[in-house]
Amino acid sequence: MSFTWPAQTMSFSRRHIGPSLEDQAAMLQTLGLKTLDELVEQVVPKSIRAFEDDKKEGIGQGIGEAEALSWLRHIASRNQNMTSMIGQGYYDTILPAVVQRNVLENPAWYTAYTPYQPEISQGRLEALLNFQTLVSELTGFEVANASLLDESTACAEAMGMAQRVGKVKTNRFLVHHDIHPQTLAVLQTRARPQGWEVVTADFEKEWPEGEFFGALLPYPGSSGEVYDWRAAIERLHQQGAIVALTCDPMALQLLESPAQLGADIAVGSMQRYGMPLGNGGPHAAFMATKEAYKRHIPGRIVGVSRDRTGAPALRLALQTREQHIRREKATSNICTAQALPAMISAFYALYHGPKELRAIAERIHAYTAILAVGLQALGITRLNKTFFDTVTLELGSKASHYVAQAQKAGINLRDFGDGRVGISYDEVTTSDTIQTLWTCFGATEAQLASFDAELAIDDALPLVLKRQELALTHSVFSLYQSETEMMRYMRRLSDKDLALDRSMIPLGSCTMKLNPAVAMQxxxxxxxxxxxxxxxxxxxxxxxxxxxxxxxxxxxxxxxxxxxxxxxxxxxxxxxxxxxxxxxxxxxxxxxxxxxxxxxxxxxxxxxxxxxxxxxxxxxxxxxxxxxxxxxxxxxxxxxxxxxxxxxxxxxxxxxxxxxxxxxxxxxxxxxxxxxxxxxxxxxxxxxxxxxxxxxxxxxxxxxxxxxxxxxxxxxxxxxxxxxxxxxxxxxxxxxxxxxxxxxxxxxxxxxxxxxxxxxxxxxMGDDGLRQASIMAILNANYIARQLKGAYTVLFRGENGLTAHECILDLRPFKDQTGVSVDDIAKRLVDFGFHAPTVSFPVPGTVMIEPTESESRYELDRFCQAMLAIREEIKAIEQGKYSLEESPLHYAPHTAKDLVSDWERVYERREGVYPAALKGEKYWPPVGRVDNVWGDRHLICSCPEIASYISDEDV
CATH class of the missing domain: 3.40.640.10 (Type I PLP-dependent aspartate aminotransferase-like (Major domain))
Known part of the structure; x- marks a missing residue:
């Protein structure tokens, strides 16, 4: 009896690529082409199409989703999960399930783009503003940015900032010797091409000679020592140096703020506020500084402004992509930050609240003190007199033996390689861990029993450095301690945003393609x-x-x-x-x-x-x-x-x-x-x-x-x-x-x-899937360009009249003829449920559209219909139906409030809020067009109580 093998289920690449085979054929016909190969021949120069002649081995045929997960399970099983007590800037932590489920695993959060279009980004802007407020309150500084890449690069950014704002004309930067080694390495890399000399010194033994444009001091140190830096900071200030402290944000729950110590800049990593170790990242670094230096801080800053009705509205302020304006004179090349980890860390702080965060810090410190006194009773020499969560032991030739003993017990310690061993406590390690470590260091059953009864614990934090009040006083940190309220708050924020889970984000050069759920697991x-x-x-x-x-x-x-x-x-x-x-x-x-x-x-x-x-x-x-x-x-x-x-x-x-x-x-x-x-x-x-x-x-x-x-x-x-x-x-x-x-x-x-x-x-994807993805990215971009032909001018094309995977529309003639700006068109697209394309880059007055291979023909058509409808609105201005100031373009985007507000405009309410070409579910932006100029003049970069800065005349 003969039989036929059943057909394979749809491959991953077909799920990843938006247009169906039938749609591809129709789109090619629109371009006057018959095959995808013909499209490639028309667009990609023969001289670079290496894959046609190159006999190099490829990566193979694509596999299915279940196979991929099985493969990754096998790989993951080869890693060993140990109790990590290495420290060195990285600590195990507990990510609250409500945050993991509703943010980290939620495409409404992880598929969103950088909030350059503030009207459709109010949710993540508020989450980032919470992060900035968290950092400001912990560090005591007025201004904090919305995250940097990691602690070491944040320290390098602080060095660069110190050089810019400092008054001492020297190329020397001072670093205390008790800094993390990876941070010193990054500093040296960053300093080398600038001709800066990174000088390391032990201040307690001998004050370094000469002048410095800045200094970086650890708080606490890599060894765990908690230094009182006030005298050193004053001395450095007398020499004209800018002083930065690299801080542990959990220790700052108990320690006096860097601002109170007199520092100019504070940097650090917010990793231990809920972000898993992840073998190094991603983790959100932070930077905070004085009000006087706010225009020199690198990265992004979320600020409070208002919309066209006077209602509060958030937006990115100051350095937003300044490298596109200042280019080689930019203060930093930072373009991508760590927004998602920053928001997760902020939610971690909101969920725990000030009292519980302090309790977590107190528990970490108390357990470290218990460990330390037990080790002292066993005759182990501790090198750091003070500590928050880390002790450094002098073990000499026995260091490797004790490290090996701990590893056998499932615990990783830090081996300095010179006879010293470090032990760092965190939120996850337990009392059982202490007992195990005591045993690894030779404690007998009798000693363990006596420790439980007789150990007297001293507080190892310097009294003069203790923070007397709770670190977080803003009301936002006391509102969401129940899971119900936390869940609803995160949902409210995500509902304000427009992310890839709602519609296409056609940003040229930014390639907002599908993030496959199976790959995220x-x-x-x-x-x-x-x-x-x-x-x-x-x-x-x-x-x-x-x-x-x-x-x-x-x-x-x-x-x-x-x-x-x-x-x-x-x-x-x-x-x-x-x-x-x-x-x-x-x-x-x-x-x-x-x-x-x-x-x-x-x-x-x-x-x-x-x-x-x-x-x-x-x-x-x-x-x-x-x-x-x-x-x-x-x-x-x-x-x-x-x-x-x-x-x-x-x-x-x-x-x-x-x-x-x-x-x-x-x-x-x-x-x-x-x-x-x-x-x-x-x-x-x-x-x-x-x-x-x-x-x-x-x-x-x-x-x-x-x-x-x-x-x-x-x-x-x-x-x-x-x-x-x-x-x-x-x-x-x-x-x-x-x-x-x-x-x-x-x-x-x-x-x-x-x-x-x-x-x-x-x-x-495999070889075929990846090739198909590139071709479809090119097809989708050219399909949009062809559909918009006659209504808009594509600024640049290749030799055969086609573009690559993105196309630039020239909107400058509209500005010249009617006053309609690229921003007017970008904001009007919101009323149709779309994120704007890339605005005014690389050419001012243009938009750059990149649909990616993941978008379906239906979505491409929906976008084109919106753009064509906007062109008709521009035409109405050209024909004198109404002026720009009277048009839907001027008032865009329209909010839900426009449904119930007084209506005295020349166009119909429905035309503004429900344009005829709207297809699909209506997205309502939470605010109207944001007033950037007002925000620049009234810079607020942490969470204000709303009533405190919106006056009656502003409303």
């Missing part, structure tokens, strides 16, 4: 989430296998020879890649190569990163078609002969086209002795079609939160690994045996906990 597994980044390597065999797979896959897909997974953002990847180029030139005795050529269309992080790497930025012009002006490039190469270190190009270009002469550009730069840095921001149009390492690039970063599906999370986490050709491999960020080189992130593998997402995506 493993990040909360204990085998990935509860690993300390400095745990012994033999306990992380699973992570090692994951790294190997991801590094090899990225090499195969990109044509590079080696990959570093350390950079924890695209900006960090840029910096790491340029530092590798810099080190390569120096190794060849070509220190004079300091010029970095950057096209005028480049991302703003490019010139900022080059400046940070100690390079001189020289701009290369673009021609009328948006391509690099090769004649100008030749002129610049000739003018700076022997000085060119690199060129930074984005490919496809920032203008949304595949430049035909990219291989020539690479050749010219190589012939001039330079290196080619290819920005990976637009890699989503290349994977499976072209390999940058095969057509001339030497180094690229890969935005895993773009091309490889790590969620944007409202503005982070991100990962920016870099791939390099063989000759640059020796200069990658690495940490082997404590020999730190070009370290750009605190943890050896950056935000390792999110890497399973990208690995799962790659292995499920």
């Amino acid at each position: 493993p990040i909360t597994w204990p085998e990935f989430a509860q690993i300390h980044p400095f745990a012994p390597e033999d306990q992380k065999e699973g992570y090692k296998e994951l790294y190997t797979y991801l590094e090899n896959a990225l090499c195969v897909l990109s044509g590079y020879d080696a990959v570093s997974l350390q950079p924890n953002s695209g900006a960090q990847g840029e910096f790491a890649g340029l530092m590798a180029i810099r080190a390569y030139h120096h190794s060849r005795g070509e220190d004079q190569r300091q010029v970095c050529l950057i096209p005028a269309s480049a991302h703003g992080t490019n010139p900022a990163s080059a400046q940070m790497a100690g390079m001189k930025v020289v701009v290369v012009a673009c021609d009328d078609a948006g391509n690099v002006d090769v004649d100008d490039l030749k002129a610049k190469l000739e003018r700076f002969e022997g000085q060119v270190a690199a060129i930074m190009v984005t490919y496809p270009s920032t203008h949304g086209v595949f430049e035909e002469r990219i291989t020539e550009i690479c050749r010219l730069v190589h012939e001039a002795g330079g290196q080619v840095y290819l920005d990976g921001a637009n890699l989503n149009a290349q994977v499976g079609l072209a390999r940058p390492g095969c057509y001339g690039a030497d180094v690229s970063h890969f935005n895993l939160h773009k091309t490889f599906c790590i969620p944007h999370g409202g503005g982070g986490p991100g990962m920016g690994p870099i791939g390099v050709k063989k000759h640059l491999a020796p200069f990658l960020p690495m940490a082997q045996g404590g020999d730190y080189q070009n370290i750009v992130s605190a943890a050896p593998y950056g935000s390792a906990a999110v890497l399973p997402i990208s690995a799962a995506y790659i292995i499920m």
Whole structure:
């Protein structure tokens, strides 16, 4: 009896890619094409289509979702979950289930974009404002930012800020010796290209000679010692130095604030407020400072403004993407922060409230004191007289023995490698842990029994440094201690936002593609989430296998020879890649190569990163078609002969086209002795079609939160690994045996906990799926461009009249003819339920649209219908039906209040709030158009009591 095998269920790639096969055929017909291969031939230059002729082995055929989870389960099982007492800036913590379920695992939170459009971001803006308020109250400073990448890079940002605002004209920066070693390594990497000297010193033994533009002091120290820094800060201030403290936010529940000690800046990591260890991240770092320095603080700041009716409204303030404006003069290249971890840490604080947070800190400290006194009774020498949660022991030649004993008992301790051993207590470790440690250090049953009855515990916190009042006094920290109220609060906030779970986010260059639910699952597994980044390597065999797979896959897909997974953002990847180029030139005795050529269309992080790497930025012009002006490039190469270190190009270009002469550009730069840095921001149009390492690039970063599906999370986490050709491999960020080189992130593998997402995506898509995704990204963008033809002008196209995976619409003629601005159109799109495309970048007065492969034809059509309806509204202004000031565009976005308010406008209420072209469920923005100018003049960056700053005349 014959039979037929049943057909396989739909592959993952078909679920990931939006348009059906039938829709693809119809979309191709709209473009006048018959096949996807024909589309590729029309769009992607033959000279770079390496996959057609290159016989390199690919990554294989895609696997199913269940298989992928099974594969990751196997990998995870190879990690060993131990009780982590290593400390060194990382602590185990308990993420409340209500936060994990409603935020970390909720696409309404993790698929949101950075809140550059405030009207549709009020929920996450409020969550970030809570974070800033939390940091401000803990540190005592008036201004805090909305997170940085990790503690070590936050310290490096503080060093840069001290240099900018300080009055001492010297290149020396002072660091106390009791700083975390990874922080010192990051500081040295950041200081080297700027010509700054990082001086470490033990203040207690001898005060360092000379002047310093700034200083970094630990509070507490890496050893656990709690220092009273008031005298040192005063002395440094007398010399004109800016002083930063790197702080433990849990210790600040019990310790006096950095502001009270007289510091100028406070930095640290909020990791232990609910974010799992994750083998190093993602975790939200923080920075706070005095009001006087608010315009110098790097990163993002959420501020309070008002909307067009006078109602309170939040928005990003001050440094919002300042690198796009100031470019090589930017104070930082930070583009991605850690928004999602920051919000989770804020929710952790809200859920516990001030009393319980203090109780957690008191418990951690008390248990550490009990451990310490028991060890003292056993004759163990403790080196730090004071402590919050960490004790450092002098064990001499027996250190490795005791560390091994503890590991046998399932506990990891910190081995300094010089006879010292550190033990750090946290929220998770218990009284049983103390008993086990005493036993590991030789306690007998009789001694353990006597300890229970006889130990007298002394408080090891300096009396003069004790915080007398609860740290968190704002009412927001006392409202949500019940799970019911917490759950409803998080739901109210998410309902205010527009994220990918509601509609397409067509942001050009930002690649807001689907974050597959199946790929998200493993990040909360204990085998990935509860690993300390400095745990012994033999306990992380699973992570090692994951790294190997991801590094090899990225090499195969990109044509590079080696990959570093350390950079924890695209900006960090840029910096790491340029530092590798810099080190390569120096190794060849070509220190004079300091010029970095950057096209005028480049991302703003490019010139900022080059400046940070100690390079001189020289701009290369673009021609009328948006391509690099090769004649100008030749002129610049000739003018700076022997000085060119690199060129930074984005490919496809920032203008949304595949430049035909990219291989020539690479050749010219190589012939001039330079290196080619290819920005990976637009890699989503290349994977499976072209390999940058095969057509001339030497180094690229890969935005895993773009091309490889790590969620944007409202503005982070991100990962920016870099791939390099063989000759640059020796200069990658690495940490082997404590020999730190070009370290750009605190943890050896950056935000390792999110890497399973990208690995799962790659292995499920396989070679064919990844190639299909790139082609569909190109098809979707060209379909939108063709549907909008006649209504809008596409500013840049390739040689065959098509774009790459994004298209730029020129809206400047509307501004000239009617006064309608790009912002008017962006805000009006909200009334149709859409997030705006990228506004005024790379060309002012334009929008850049990138639909990604994940969007269906239905969604693309819905967006096009909205854009066409808006064009008709512009036409009504052109024809004199009403003026701009009387139009729906001027009043957009419309809120639910517009349904019940007095209506004296010339257009009908329904036309404003329910436009005829609206398809699908109505989204109601919680506020009207936000007044940015008012917010800049009345800067409020922590949670105010609303009545305290909205006057009667403002309402």
